[in-house]
Amino acid sequence: MLATLLIVFREVIEAGLIVGIVLAATKGVARRGLWVGYGIAAGVLGACLVAGFAGEIASLFAGSGQEFFDAGILLLAVGMLTWHNVWMAGHGRAMAQEMKSIGTAVSKGERPLAALAVVVGVAVLREGSEIVLFLYGIASQGGTSSAAMLLGGALGLAAGAAVTALMYYGLLAIPAGRLFSVTSWLITLLAAGMAAQAILFIQQGGYLEYFTSTLWDTSWLLSQDSLAGRLLHTLVGYDDTPNGLQIITYLSTILVVMVLTRWERARHPRRRLVAAE
């Protein structure tokens, strides 16, 4: 049972962290719970579909279907995270101002909420499909031990939910004035890490095999298999043996998000003045 708990927890933790960040980033926006709920529900549904058709997906693109599918949904998430940050750069300060003056949730933020719901859906789908395959395997073996193992799975899910709560309340401990810039940075690094991971999947599928040699090895310092390594991998894309194209992708993603954000902020000078008052 403990083994099952750990395996499920390992999978849930990534989605849990991302949901926690999204909830913190959207604090005070009306109907965010609903949107995050949509994201989770769509993710679970998608996970079951992906698990059910795992063989079919894998056999696409000359056997590299799974790699391209993973890369595709990761890049979709990268796009949505980028869009959220850029949109917020233009409207975030005005929204914060409105929130302060009315003292209630604002309804304006629904557009980036849809983007973040997609991100939540993607995170749940990726990790969820592995959990479904794993638990289905246990259930189909039958016997007396499978009940205990399914219980372990449920506890693993609960532990993952606890990570979400920790991440959320941890972020809320940050003073409200700085929360916005902290979550913006977290989302930027999340996007960069996902983009680098997508590149790895594409390379695993046999394409973009440039700069593939490992640049450095920090596994002696912090193994990516350790809990801390795994957490950092999810949060900021930590990789103990990155290759050249991963690093290039990681840095370019950060650069693109920063440039787009500044450009968008410059397009909304009036809102900035209002917020500065």
Place this chain on the structure above:
Amino acid sequence: MRRLFLVCLALAAAHPALADGPIALLLKDHKFTPSQIHVKANTPVVIHMTNADPTAEEFDSTALKVEKVVAGNDSGDVRIRALSPGKYPFMGEYHPDTAQGVVIAQ
């Protein structure tokens, strides 16, 4: 017909990728055979994994940077990058207590 066969044979022998061929890896009863895979260092290879179990398994290795789900009673290719000499452990993520193996590059 026989001549065609000979031509194919000659072509196959001349093609370096075919000469190396994918390495067969079998998963049965949640155990890998062989559990030690020897590869040439600095040369990319392909492992063709056959999952003879009825349930899906994920070939998972942080060291090899591979996560690949192979459905039950199915098979799939796992691409291994050019490795510097060393040991690279891998496991079946859904049965990590029994499904263990290592790629040794030398």
